[in-house]
Amino acid sequence: MTKSDNCSVQRTPNDTVDAASPVERFHLDGKSRAYDPRVTPARRDLVDVRLAGSIFAPHYSRALTAVASADLPLWPTAQMDGDPLSIVLDGEPFEVLEVAADRAWGRAADGSVGYVAASGLDADVPPRALPAPLPGTPAERARHLLGTPYQAGGRSFAGVDTAGFIFLILGGSVGKPRFRPMQDEAGTAVERSAVQPGDLLFATDSAAVLVDDQSVVTVDPASGVIELPLAEWLAQVGEVSARRVRA
Template sequence: MKVSADSSTATRPRTSRAKCATPRPEGFRLEGPSRRLDPRIHAYRPDIADVELAGLLFAPHYARAEPCRCVVDSVIVRARPSEQAPATSQLVYGEGFALIDKAGDWAWGRCAHDDYVGYVPAAALGAMAAPTHRIVAPLALVFANPDIKAPIVRTLSIGARIAAEEEDGFLRVVDGYIHARHAAPLDVTAPDATAVAESLIGTPYRWGGRGADGIDCSGLVQRALELAGFDAPRDSDMQRDQLGTLLDGDATPMRGDLIFFPGHVGMMVDGERLIHANAYWMATVIEPLADVTARLQPLHDHPITARRRISI
């Protein structure tokens, strides 16, 4: 590919930009082979792109991402800068966000844990002390004092990241105290990802969700693997293509195996049952794999598209 552009004719005014936004110099030429970039995990728009993509595509402006964190209990990541736009993912308290552009009340960038691109309300982002712990219970209560009878200040979802210090069986955080049983140091991982998923049984199904207030199929798998110390991409097709080892169709299912369907994923609890967040039950449930495939059989000749095994 060979592209020439004069940046002076391509720019347009904007309300605000992330730090270090820079126009390309006049007469800049991009040469070399092009590659197809997945817009879900590569931050680019017609007017601006992440500076890390400068060698891969042309944009009238590039910006260096400004690291931020989610400072609210949770926030939905959206496809467009509107509360009415489709949900694509979710950040919970303390998770990172790479801010690339800010316009009005909305920030655009990528989630730090998986590079997923989208918009969040700018008010949901800010700076905080470097996290030391992660919430490992489905929900953790933040008490006003180190006492389980104290008033509740807020609740934090599984996966939330906190800066904490131990104090009398509690963890002291910026606005209260969390019981030590509800969190663990960041370097401590769960021995069984499936057990993490099982702790979320009954969680409502929510498209784009990754927390205890609502979770989707790939969000459940991503969160369970994360707490077990394994990074996973956001969407089920990415997980199908990137995670673990592909199994033969006649392989005997084992606990922790990932089973993929058209647009869906679940995790085996044992040789016969699957745990998955799904819109059929509108919840995270365990049910026989045979029941799931039977529901899909009238719609798909091959309800199961892949089986993958992860060694953690």
């Protein structure tokens, strides 16, 4: 990875490994598996070489680490439009698998995979220490986030969306479910009649944390992270499922 005048990160042809290369060969251990492109560094044309044993592609690439020089939206497609999938936070590492024009495709520190502006990455500075998980129980974490504004793809005090909010409640680190419906399967299922403070409540287009017997903390696109009476939230969202996770 080298520096250029108009782009902080640039990939050379040697950084991509062809599946048919006579120098380095790969084989599948079984059938090429299905994957979620939001959290798996794999496309139809290019796959992280660490997945060569389970996902077939015509080309494989070795990740090179760069660091975000500002908060960078991470987009699900190369067009980099619509709502961002996540945010690569200032100072966080980003595993670059491909650079084309000013688009870098790779994996962020939260496990999400997508495209960021390559000019916002720097290969010559060390990453900062990642933020520590929020302290306390899920209910305490939820109330700690009260007042955080809404931000599509957000997962920090600068802003959260519903998936980012639940991600932080679950610990906010790689290995924690980053997106729904993965989050809908976190922990263990709980009957509605047996819910307790700290349980996660999932509706079709919303999610909340029960913080006491009568209240939830949830994310509203207009107001950010807010606390609402449980009955009011249920009236808004309809049928819900409940999950219990360890603090």
